[in-house]
Amino acid sequence: MNLDLTNMLGPSEARIGIDVGGTKTQAVAFGPSGEIGVAHRPTDTAGIAGITATVSSLVDELRLLPEADSHTISAIGIGIPGIVDTAAGTVSHGVNIGLAESDVPLAATISRATGVPVSLANDVTAATIGAARYLGSSDDVALISLGTGLASGLILDGIPRTGKLGSAGEIGHIPYIPDGLPCPCGQRGCLELYASGHALTRAWPQGGKHPATHLMAAARTGDADARSVLDSWIHAVAHAVTLLGLTLDVQEILIAGGITEVGAPLLEELRGQLRRSAEHSQFLRQMGLDSRVRLVPRGAHVAALGACLTTF
Template sequence: MAFTKGAGPTRRGLTVGVDIGGTKVAAGVVTPAGRVLARLRTETPHRSKSPKVVEDTIVGVVEELRRDYRVEAVGVGAAGFVDERRANVLFAPHLSWRDEPLRDSLKTRLGVPVVVENDANAAAWAEVCLGAGRGLRDVVVVNLGTGIGGAVIIDGRLRRGRHGLAGEFGHMTLVPNGHRCECGNRGCWEQYASGNALTREARELAVADSPVATRLLDAVGGDPGLITGPLVTQLAREGDRASSELLEDAGAWLGVGLANLAAAFDPQLFVIGGGVCEAGDLLLEPTRQYFRRNLTGRGYRPEAQIVRAALGNEAGMIGAADLARDALPRRRAGRRQNRLAVRDGR
């Protein structure tokens, strides 16, 4: 468990944001202005373990952060379906939660108000309030991590859907009868443009003993099972053609999916976040090319910009912490800062 403490005195109005993905749990103490005072990161318990093990991990990181800061509420960004009450995780493809009453369990154990939100919604909230989408009213955020999450802000409101399940773009069927997805379907978008997809394709290339995969294999001592997405990005930056092509392929699939989303939502801006975006323009340039190529009515309509998220991997944590203030009594939460460009459309 890695802990980083920032400078600055203890103050009021602090909340903890917890971002839970398929591979990591990141938490931080966040001010009302979005400044992260302390950070903590640990691995997500393996999905075969009970939901309580993940819950214990959340409690552990929050308690560690509360040793030095007075925390008034906790927000959890969960990689899964969160109900309309922002209380239960109905389904998490990369974890073992199934209709898990996470909010109430954590509230009982931590003794402070708790809000549970989909992790992509939390990240989107942060980006439109403080990041790349600040000041815009129609934004689609797509997070590329272990899978693909997403969120939609239309007319300045976070759209969660009737049951809280909107924005699960990663499980749109992009390729009928394509790769099997952990959600149970085939051909989901995240099987082609996520971190898992990038890793799978790189390993398959190496297993095939392709001559173009020489640098990939050399970098892992000949063991394809050690190839990771960050390694592919690193080698691409160093000029390895095969790694660059793998990122181009992921970018192409990303662009196709974004063109579909543009047809549905017509946003001003696409914000692309998540760990895979560390590749920068190695990923986003082919994304923009394939987006234009597949955009409905191309050449006869305004084209949404595609930009990298400004808050990086901390967006989900910051957004969850900010949304946690909704659980505070109004006299303690105070008025929203003028910096907020949108309001939560629950």
């Protein structure tokens, strides 16, 4: 783990990285030696006013921490779902956080509210940048975020790839099941309806606050219903991995999001499905996608770190 920012920050300077999610927003203050404070709260998805209130409250909370007394907050980086125009500071089609409109001027609005310069990045792009830094990964990485939705972040030849419109990596909205479930994006059968954390919770509601852990345990103790749900979900996640592997042939494919709380059993199930898919295909066996998959450790604040790094 490399969180030394002494070459990027002044001795009393700090910057905040914020990860806005569909259910929770997390903010982390970083000083020259790494993290100096963490705060989180439920995301208010009542449009731009709700997101601004959520972020402003977290910034105020971090400023009040004793560890932050000797630091001046010089910038805020925000990772947020949707199509982000970094130069304009706008977000479009953030349907999971109540920002379904186009070109919402979020950076300027939050900057006025906090009195600090604000930059925006797509949340999964931020997570990919942070995870690559945290894990010391190569310059050729794709990250799949299994959260409320499903999307991928990309670093190709050392450069984050966001695309012409900022929508690179939105694999969750590639149709997976013909004429399947309706998606808020307007299509049907989108991959995130079957491979996201929200999809798992919907398919296994009896799991409570930790559905992935509960489902994995039940499946591994012989519960036939749990095994069926897990197999369907893992198949969809493996499809996402295969999609990225065959399209980009990246060196590493990282798996992040709340689902990673399951740890090694999740990685074992996913690698097993990838190997089974390759049993009758020499081409897929040669690709060796199962050996390229890696989990981002649960509890690592990679999205907030990446958001912070985008401010430099």
